[in-house]
Amino acid sequence: MRIDYHMHLEYGDYDETWVQGFFDAAKSRKLDEIGFSEHTHTFPDFEQLYYDDLIVDASPTGIFQRKWLQTNKFKHTIQDYFDFAHRLQERHAVKIGVEVCNFRDQAAVKKILDAWDFDYRIASVHFLFGWAYDTKALIDEWQRRDLRAIWAEYTSEVERLAASGLYDVLGHPFNIRLFKFFPTFDVTEYLERVAVALKNADMAVDVNTGTMYRYPVAEISPYADFMKVAAAYELPIIITSDAHNPEDCGRFHDEAVEYVRAFGYDKVLRFSKRQREFVNLS
Ligand SMILES: [Zn+2]
Ligand SMILES: [Zn+2]
Numbered sequence: 001m002r003i004d005y006h007m008h009l010e011y012g013d014y015d016e017t018w019v020q021g022f023f024d025a026a027k028s029r030k031l032d033e034i035g036f037s038e039h040t041h042t043f044p045d046f047e048q049l050y051y052d053d054l055i056v057d058a059s060p061t062g063i064f065q066r067k068w069l070q071t072n073k074f075k076h077t078i079q080d081y082f083d084f085a086h087r088l089q090e091r092h093a094v095k096i097g098v099e100v101c102n103f104r105d106q107a108a109v110k111k112i113l114d115a116w117d118f119d120y121r122i123a124s125v126h127f128l129f130g131w132a133y134d135t136k137a138l139i140d141e142w143q144r145r146d147l148r149a150i151w152a153e154y155t156s157e158v159e160r161l162a163a164s165g166l167y168d169v170l171g172h173p174f175n176i177r178l179f180k181f182f183p184t185f186d187v188t189e190y191l192e193r194v195a196v197a198l199k200n201a202d203m204a205v206d207v208n209t210g211t212m213y214r215y216p217v218a219e220i221s222p223y224a225d226f227m228k229v230a231a232a233y234e235l236p237i238i239i240t241s242d243a244h245n246p247e248d249c250g251r252f253h254d255e256a257v258e259y260v261r262a263f264g265y266d267k268v269l270r271f272s273k274r275q276r277e278f279v280n281l282s
């Protein structure tokens with residue numbers, strides 16, 4: 001099967017005409033099933049958690065991030081999302097997922113998530129030290145901070161998310177490479193720790209082509225060194241595009257299939273109400 005479970009609707013709206021583009025792209029790339037994974041910053045339920053965790057002080061980073069939080073965020077309730085997705089499901093093979101940021105307060109996250117019947121939950125490390133490290137406008141922080149501390153913090157955040165037991169998938173692992181700040185130190189420990197955390201939490205790896213076309217690194221995440229470790233630990237995978245624009249749904253899917261096959265993978269996960277099954281890659 002060909003499945004893509006990671007895409008976002010925030011550049012458009014809950015509008016069937018606009019969303020049709022995702023299904024058209026899926027069809028042209030011969031995908032059997034897609035799934036939306038709305039960011040938690042779509043939903044007002046999570047708003048306070050962002051203000052609790054992100055730097056929103058008078059520093060340049062704080063000012064930028066406050067503005068970011070005030071732009072095009074928290075615009076639909078989770079109920080709106082489910083209602084819209086259920087309407088789509090009358091005509092399309094589409095699953096209802098969510099991509100959850102790495103909030104400090106996992107008990108609060110659990111309370112919100114458990115009220116809803118998501119098909120799958122992706123957890124992604126989007127912030128380190130309260131900084132949205134994947135934001136181009138905040139790239140200066142990369143120069144200011146110690147790269148080893150960034151890798152260590154990233155790893156600890158994954159361990160924390162995994163230990164919560166709330167998630168099915170880790171989104172785009174090690175996308176901290178996205179701006180090409182590559183470590184010159186040995187990262188084996190970090191790769192191993194992330195793999196162990198995922199294994200213990202029974203979480204899958206999101207093989208995400210978004211970093212191929214959305215960021216300077218232009219490679220699929222996770223990168224090969226982690227894929228080797230993931231394969232050694234027999235971590236299950238999904239293959240996704242992280243499409244924010246309809247035409248990107250399924251983008252580089254063929255390349256990703258070839259990529260994972262090179263590490264011995266011949267199956268991906270299919271989700272339904274957080275029950276998973278292995279299906280053959282095609
Ligand atoms: Zn993400
Ligand atoms: Zn995403």
